[in-house]
Amino acid sequence: xxxxxxxxxxxxxxxxxxxxxxxxxxxxSVFVCDINRIALANIAEEIPGVLTGHCDMSSxxxxxxMVPEAAAALxxxxxxxxxxxxxxxxxPTDEVDPDDWDAVLQVNLTGTFNTxxxxxxxxxxxxxxxxxxxxxxxxxxxxxxxxxYCASKWALIGFTKTLALxxxxxxxxxxxxxxxxxxxxxxxKVYAGRAALSGKSIEEVRREALASQSIKxxxxxxxxxxxxxxxxxxxxxxxxGQALPIDNDRQQA
Ligand SMILES: NC(=O)c1ccc[n+]([C@@H]2O[C@H](COP(=O)([O-])OP(=O)(O)OC[C@H]3O[C@@H](n4cnc5c(N)ncnc54)[C@H](O)[C@@H]3O)[C@@H](O)[C@H]2O)c1
Numbered sequence: 001x002x003x004x005x006x007x008x009x010x011x012x013x014x015x016x017x018x019x020x021x022x023x024x025x026x027x028x029s030v031f032v033c034d035i036n037r038i039a040l041a042n043i044a045e046e047i048p049g050v051l052t053g054h055c056d057m058s059s060x061x062x063x064x065x066m067v068p069e070a071a072a073a074l075x076x077x078x079x080x081x082x083x084x085x086x087x088x089x090x091x092p093t094d095e096v097d098p099d100d101w102d103a104v105l106q107v108n109l110t111g112t113f114n115t116x117x118x119x120x121x122x123x124x125x126x127x128x129x130x131x132x133x134x135x136x137x138x139x140x141x142x143x144x145x146x147x148x149y150c151a152s153k154w155a156l157i158g159f160t161k162t163l164a165l166x167x168x169x170x171x172x173x174x175x176x177x178x179x180x181x182x183x184x185x186x187x188x189k190v191y192a193g194r195a196a197l198s199g200k201s202i203e204e205v206r207r208e209a210l211a212s213q214s215i216k217x218x219x220x221x222x223x224x225x226x227x228x229x230x231x232x233x234x235x236x237x238x239x240x241g242q243a244l245p246i247d248n249d250r251q252q253a
Contacts, residue, residue: 004028004232005074005126007067009115010057010084010107012039014184015134015221019081021047022225023232028079031070033057057084057111058103067118077122079232082112082133085152087186090193093147101148108152112159120167129172130232133160137180140245141253145197150253153178157243164241173240175231180247181209183218214249 006023008016012034023030024047033055034040040052051073055066071077088104089096116131123129138146139153156176163174181187191209195202210216224246230236231244 004078005076006030006079006081006232007070007074007077007115007119008032008081008083009055009111010034011081012036012043012052014186015179015182015224016081016083017043017047018221018225019083019228020050022222022229023079024049026229026233029074031074033066033070057115058106060110060114063111063114064118067115067122071119071122076126077119078126078129080116080119080123080129080131081228082115082131082156084108084111084115085134085136085149087190088146088148088152090145090190090197092145096147104148105152108149109155109159112156116159116163120172123167123172124170127171128237129167129170130236131160131163131167131172131174132228132231133174133176135160135176135178135243137178137245137247137250137253139176139178139243143253145194146253160243161241168240171237173231173237175236175239175241176243177224177227177231178243178245178247179219179224180213180245180250181218182221182224184221187218212251213247214251217248219246219248 006028011032020030031051033053035056044052055062085108089100135156136153138150143150160174160176191205195205
């Protein structure tokens with residue numbers, strides 16, 4: 001493949017930043033959008049060559065501005081990484097604030113739809129492409145006290161499978177990556193939320209979480225990035241419509 005042009009949503013920190021780094025290292029041109037302007041400035045400095053743009057993924061008008069901006073900056077789009085996803089509340093469903101429900105669905109599902117619908121024409125023009133969407137182990141299992149997040153991550157699997165059917169004829173693959181418990185700040189917050197709700201210590205919560213994995217480790221975000229680069233490569237041209245866990249063989253959420 002010639003130099004890939006990659007758009008990554010909400011990628012200025014965390015897993016998205018590792019994905020950006022891996023694509024740049026593979027020789028791709030990368031555009032990262034994010035809501036956090038400071039994080040955007042930091043990633044532009046940290047990963048030379050990365051193009052950046054401000055976007056609130058809960059805003060349709062922001063996305064309608066951002067995707068054309070990314071396509072213009074990159075000279076087209078071959079690869080879309082739908083990385084944006086907020087964790088949302090930790091509470092039993094009957095205590096979830098409906099506004100919090102809306103906020104999670106708006107970013108995780110509707111934001112992904114709005115980005116994807118606008119990126120598809122660019123991928124079709126490229127004649128070959130890949131759409132990679134970050135779901136979660138919460139898109140594979142029920143996830144106690146995280147119903148908005150869980151519902152959004154299952155929805156992204158249906159979205160991915162539908163994209164695969166619609167876009168296969170255009171040499172565009174669509175796959176979902178389902179990370180388990182990933183090293184980083186976000187998981188620290190999830191464990192803290194769970195501990196607060198259950199009255200257990202954070203260490204206890206962490207031990208319990210790893211008990212349901214064959215490999216007793218957190219997932220290295222660089223491994224997720226390597227999987228994304230592979231899924232966008234020519235070697236993965238026959239893989240589409242798949243939901244790929246990368247979770248140390250987790251048996252439950
Ligand atoms: N970290 C994990 O353990 C884990 C596990 C499974 C799946 N995932 C999924 O992987 C993806 C990335 O997760 P992460 O942990 O790196 O995320 P994160 O919480 O570290 O956030 C990544 C970025 O999203 C940006 N962001 C937040 N709200 C935004 C908005 N409205 N518009 C634009 N940008 C916004 C933040 O500024 C941040 O730079 C998400 O879809 C997440 O659900 C993460």
